[in-house]
Amino acid sequence: MKNGFVIFLAAFAVLVMSWAAFVLGPQLQLGCAKQVPVLNSTEVYPLNRPGEAAQGLQVYRANGCAACHTEQVQQDGVACEVVLSSAGKNPAAVSNLLSTLKLNGLTEGEAQAVADKITAVGGKVETHIVATGADIARGWGLRHSVAEDFLFDDPVQLGSVRIGPDLADVGRRLPNASLLLPHLYAPKSVMKDSAMPPFRYLFEVKKIGASPSPDALNLPKEFAPAAGYEVVPKPEAKHLAAYLLSLHADVPLYDAPFTPSAPSKP
Amino acid sequence: MTVNENSTHQIDASCRVPLLVLFGGAALWLVAGSLLALAASLTFHMPDKFGDCPWGTYGRLQPAADDALLYGFCIPAGLGVLLWIFARLGRTRLRGALVTVVAAHLWHLGVLVGMVGVFVGDSIGFAWLEFPRGGSALLFFAYLLLGLWALMNFSGRKDRGMFPSHWFLIAALFLFPWIYSTANILLVGWPVRGVVQAIIAWWFGNNLVFLWTSLAGVGAAFYFLPKFSGRPLHSYYYALFAFWTLLIFGSLRGVPVGAPVPAWLPTLSAMNSLFLIVPVMAIAVIGWKTVRGGAAAECKGGPFCMIKFGFVAFILSALLLVAVSCPQLGRLTQFTWFGAAQTQLQLYGFFAITMFGAIYYILPRAVGIEFAFPKLIRVQHWCAMLGIVIFVVSLVIGGVEQGLKLQDPNVAFADSTKAMLPFLRASTTGLLFMLLANLLFALNIFVMILAWKLSVAKTVFAFVISPLTKSEVKA
Numbered sequence: 001m002k003n004g005f006v007i008f009l010a011a012f013a014v015l016v017m018s019w020a021a022f023v024l025g026p027q028l029q030l031g032c033a034k035q036v037p038v039l040n041s042t043e044v045y046p047l048n049r050p051g052e053a054a055q056g057l058q059v060y061r062a063n064g065c066a067a068c069h070t071e072q073v074q075q076d077g078v079a080c081e082v083v084l085s086s087a088g089k090n091p092a093a094v095s096n097l098l099s100t101l102k103l104n105g106l107t108e109g110e111a112q113a114v115a116d117k118i119t120a121v122g123g124k125v126e127t128h129i130v131a132t133g134a135d136i137a138r139g140w141g142l143r144h145s146v147a148e149d150f151l152f153d154d155p156v157q158l159g160s161v162r163i164g165p166d167l168a169d170v171g172r173r174l175p176n177a178s179l180l181l182p183h184l185y186a187p188k189s190v191m192k193d194s195a196m197p198p199f200r201y202l203f204e205v206k207k208i209g210a211s212p213s214p215d216a217l218n219l220p221k222e223f224a225p226a227a228g229y230e231v232v233p234k235p236e237a238k239h240l241a242a243y244l245l246s247l248h249a250d251v252p253l254y255d256a257p258f259t260p261s262a263p264s265k266p
Numbered sequence: 267m268t269v270n271e272n273s274t275h276q277i278d279a280s281c282r283v284p285l286l287v288l289f290g291g292a293a294l295w296l297v298a299g300s301l302l303a304l305a306a307s308l309t310f311h312m313p314d315k316f317g318d319c320p321w322g323t324y325g326r327l328q329p330a331a332d333d334a335l336l337y338g339f340c341i342p343a344g345l346g347v348l349l350w351i352f353a354r355l356g357r358t359r360l361r362g363a364l365v366t367v368v369a370a371h372l373w374h375l376g377v378l379v380g381m382v383g384v385f386v387g388d389s390i391g392f393a394w395l396e397f398p399r400g401g402s403a404l405l406f407f408a409y410l411l412l413g414l415w416a417l418m419n420f421s422g423r424k425d426r427g428m429f430p431s432h433w434f435l436i437a438a439l440f441l442f443p444w445i446y447s448t449a450n451i452l453l454v455g456w457p458v459r460g461v462v463q464a465i466i467a468w469w470f471g472n473n474l475v476f477l478w479t480s481l482a483g484v485g486a487a488f489y490f491l492p493k494f495s496g497r498p499l500h501s502y503y504y505a506l507f508a509f510w511t512l513l514i515f516g517s518l519r520g521v522p523v524g525a526p527v528p529a530w531l532p533t534l535s536a537m538n539s540l541f542l543i544v545p546v547m548a549i550a551v552i553g554w555k556t557v558r559g560g561a562a563a564e565c566k567g568g569p570f571c572m573i574k575f576g577f578v579a580f581i582l583s584a585l586l587l588v589a590v591s592c593p594q595l596g597r598l599t600q601f602t603w604f605g606a607a608q609t610q611l612q613l614y615g616f617f618a619i620t621m622f623g624a625i626y627y628i629l630p631r632a633v634g635i636e637f638a639f640p641k642l643i644r645v646q647h648w649c650a651m652l653g654i655v656i657f658v659v660s661l662v663i664g665g666v667e668q669g670l671k672l673q674d675p676n677v678a679f680a681d682s683t684k685a686m687l688p689f690l691r692a693s694t695t696g697l698l699f700m701l702l703a704n705l706l707f708a709l710n711i712f713v714m715i716l717a718w719k720l721s722v723a724k725t726v727f728a729f730v731i732s733p734l735t736k737s738e739v740k741a
Contacts, residue, residue, distance in 0.1 A: 004420060014514055066325070072601075074597075146526050153460070199323070
């Protein structure tokens with residue numbers, strides 16, 4: 001390699017290869033991705049986030065929430081569990097049988113065998129598919145995160161480190177802004193040993209007017225402002241809460257199947 | 267033209283002003299970056315104190331600290347060293363110094379604009395790509411200008427030889443505009459949809475943080491190690507092999523295990539991370555065989571020491587990447603502090619310390635003034651080494667501990683954060699040592715810049731007071 005031009009060509013070739021693999025390839029595969037059908041349902045997933053939540057994503061971005069929180073639930077695999085839906089005519093025999101059987105953490109074949117045994121004594125069963133893994137066991141999600149979860153997000157905030165818990169499914173864990181807002185204002189008021197810094201700048205402490213503001217936070221005594229004052233979320237805080245509420249990756253998809261516990265839930 | 271036109275002294279002197287601008291700004295950002303990193307890490311020790319203003323929040327401080335280190339220090343320092351090595355190896359004076367000076371100012375301005383953007387909440391939202399468009403456009407054009415000038419100087423070199431350092435440095439020179447424009451166009455200009463954004467951001471992050479620094483740092487080390495040890499690089503063909511394998515395996519990775527993307531991407535990344543063992547071993551052998559038994563191999567805490575330390579840090583940093591390519595270890599350490607430890611080892615332990623060595627060697631020669639506090643150089647080296655070792659060891663061990671706790675669903679999440687606290691205290695101590703090192707480094711650089719400005723002022727003053735006659739100048 002005596003010539004600068006040769007190096008240029010060589011480096012160029014390698015970079016084209018890398019670019020083709022990590023930019024062009026994914027773009028061809030996913031760049032035109034569309035909504036996908038939800039398993040066993042006529043609905044499609046994902047829906048665009050509502051306007052407030054989309055604005056909240058920008059608050060999430062601006063404050064670098066992804067520096068501490070991931071949005072990537074992991075799963076080890078899937079297992080089957082057998083659930084009794086009706087004991088049938090001979091409940092005593094069924095319950096005797098159930099006490100001897102292992103009902104969860106089964107493979108498909110094992111589940112089928114267990115189901116056959118129970119049906120043989122007259123019980124009716126359903127076989128459920130459940131995701132397994134530490135994150136699932138923690139209740140951080142019902143299944144692992146997939147590309148579809150982020151279809152309409154810009155920017156996509158996957159994060160890389162769990163200084164705080166995973167948020168991919170936080171909207172299902174904390175389904176209410178009145179649970180989220182105090183956590184943003186004073187994390188320790190909700191979780192005693194939370195390590196999260198408070199985001200007081202997203203809130204306003206103001207004098208209570210003629211009547212208390214309907215938005216005012218309901219805080220425990222030690223975190224509440226002085227008497228006659230109330231803590232009211234600024235629009236950013238409301239947007240952020242709306243975004244967090246919109247984070248629920250809880251429908252079964254072709255590449256992440258599971259049996260939802262409430263069958264009618266979209 | 268006189269015979270003396272391209273003497274070593276002349277070549278060094280021709281780089282003076284561009285290097286002072288590049289390195290001076292870099293030293294400033296280095297200090298700023300470590301102050302920000304320290305402030306960010308204080309969040310863990312007193313989270314309640316950081317809630318009242320938006321720019322004091324961890325999510326802005328930490329990315330700003332990272333960017334100040336990478337864009338503020340590493341890249342301009344690397345480019346300055348590259349310009350000087352090109353001039354030295356080509357035995358040619360740096361031409362068009364004015365353009366490089368302008369480009370260097372533009373670069374530092376771009377970093378400033380970007381940093382302000384991060385603090386006011388205009389971050390793009392991807393790791394290593396936080397700078398909003400104004401800042402990134404300035405960076406791109408400044409780099410283009412500097413890169414083109416470096417290449418012009420390279421192609422106009424008197425000594426037509428091509429050395430292994432050349433390959434690594436030229437590849438680094440090409441790499442940045444390519445990845446930076448791709449990432450900014452596809453993430454900011456015309457954003458792609460969904461997780462493709464994340465994939466591109468990871469690809470960019472790896473190519474910049476790992477590959478660019480590896481190419482530029484190893485290229486510089488391959489120049490300085492033979493020079494200091496008084497032996498030729500061992501050997502041309504080893505270096506050729508290392509160059510190719512590093513370029514191929516180093517560029518085809520970046521997507522972490524378990525990411526919500528098509529499975530072939532993390533698999534391909536992990537495979538190439540594993541293959542990194544090949545260039546790393548080749549580079550280690552080159553370094554070892556070049557330095558071992560060298561006649562002049564005495565370092566005494568000076569530039570040679572730093573470049574040797576940086577070299578070892580590079581091997582270790584790349585070995586950490588190889589280690590987490592193994593699926594079990596990868597799953598255990600993902601989402602933990604392990605990643606931050608590896609990044610810091612790469613950027614500070616390897617690249618920044620290599621650059622310290624190079625700058626300490628280059629600047630006195632280019633400026634023609636010795637450092638004001640030569641003894642502090644040794645102190646600085648010890649602080650930097652101590653700081654990075656404390657930081658990396660505590661966060662690697664802490665990361666594994668945190669990973670074990672995260673993998674066990676019976677351990678409450680809050681316990682995994684609590685268990686990290688002692689390790690974070692240690693890493694904050696490491697940051698303190700690095701801050702001290704950076705301050706000492708900046709002190710020597712700034713005093714030199716001041717001394718140089720003073721001497722220029724004196725010359726101008728003397729010229730105004732008593733201009734030399736033409737005959738005197740000739741003599």
